[in-house]
Amino acid sequence: MARGEFSRSLRAAIECLGTAPRPRREPTIRCAHRSFQPPTSRCISTTASRHAELIGETPEKFTAAPPIDFSKEDGKGKGGGKRLLRTLRVVPASPSYFSAKPTFTDDFINLSALLRKVATLPTIPASEAPKVAWKTIDQYRIMTNEPVKTQRYHKMLHILRRLNCIHPSLMPEEVVQAMQRYKKASQPGDFKPAPGVIDEWGRAKGVGRRKTSSAVAWLVEGEGEALINGKSLAQFFGRLHHRESAIWALKATQRLDKYNVFGLVSGGGPTGQAEALTLAVAKALLVHEPALKPALRRAGCVTRDPRKVERKKPGHVKARKMPTWVKR
Structure with missing residues (x-):
């Protein structure tokens, strides 16, 4: 009877020991001479410590690093601050410093x-x-x-x-x-032509060029006469088209009977001389009446390309070339 009760109590004790969790042992690092356990890790919090965390444990004291004194010398008598300053990393001034072409x-x-x-x-x-x-x-x-x-x-x-x-x-x-930094050396408004003046005889001077021809024209108030190299307009230019080209600025602005023209031409052929006179007379007319510039521009008298003058003249028909097989 007593043996049965003892066996039951022993069996119950063994079952209790089997279900209970086994205690964990800290890993032990064994060296050649002695064995030791790793120290318990502790976390340092930056927040204010609470009373419950300080029970049974003393907080670890720590201080910030002192500021760097660049004027202090090291133990060898040399400037330790200067030596430390040379080891600092310099931040480049340009954001694209490390690119090939910044x-x-x-x-x-x-x-x-x-x-x-x-x-x-x-x-x-x-x-x-x-x-x-x-x-x-x-x-x-x-x-x-x-x-x-x-x-x-x-x-x-x-x-x-x-x-x-x-x-x-x-x-x-x-x-x-x-x-x-990004402008050209010469700007549009840097070079301005000298303004034309009317001399004591009431003359205004204009200069024009076309191909290899050059012309100088003087314009004075009068009855509409024109002298080119000492000859009348009809004597100097045989073709009607050339006469019209020479005084086209006056005809386009309806000033034929208001001004006299005196011109000197040289170089080139009659077509180049007549178109050079067109520009010279237009410049001289602008000295007398600057408000006529839009009208002269529409007529093609002050354009940079004098070849456009011929296309803008009303009633002008370009002469057709005769075939080579036509017998003259």
Whole structure:
């Protein structure tokens, strides 16, 4: 009876020991001479410690590193601060310092930053902005020694045109200095022709050229007479077309009976001389009446290409070439 009760109690004790969790042992690092256990890791919190965390444990004390004194010398008598300063990493001034060709990138970044800075200033329409001749893509490539793509350079020109549209009275000086780098050496308004004057005899002088011909014309108020190299217009030019070309500026503006023309022509043939006189008479007429410039431009008298004058003359029919097989 007692043996049965003992066996049951022993069996129950064995079952309890089998179900209970086994205690874990800390890993022990064995060395050649002694064995030790790794220290218990502790976390240092940056927040304020609570009372429950300090029970049974003393917080670890720590201090910040002292500031670097560059004027202090090291133990060898040398400037330790200067030696430490040489080992510091220098941040490059250019954001594209490590690229192969940073000049264009720097220019584009600087212009973009400048545009953001002055974006709130009032602007004027592009048609009213000052005329500026910007450098071409080839000139910019030579200046920077970089193979800049045309599309990227056009983006830079778009920013420059936007900066040029700022109201002239509010244009900052830094914008003017920044745009000066991208302007051509010669601008449209740098060279202005000397204004014509009327001398004491009431004459206005004009000079014209066409092909190898050159002409000088003096215009004075009169009854509509014309002398070319001391001859009348009909004597000097045999063809009616040449006579009409010589005084086309007066005929287009209906001033034939108001001015006298005295001309000197040289070089070339009759066609070149007549068209050179067209430009010379038109310039002399502008001295007397500057308001006639739009009318003379429409008539083709002050155009850069004198060949357009012939096409604009009304009633003019160009002579047809005769076939070579026609017997004369």
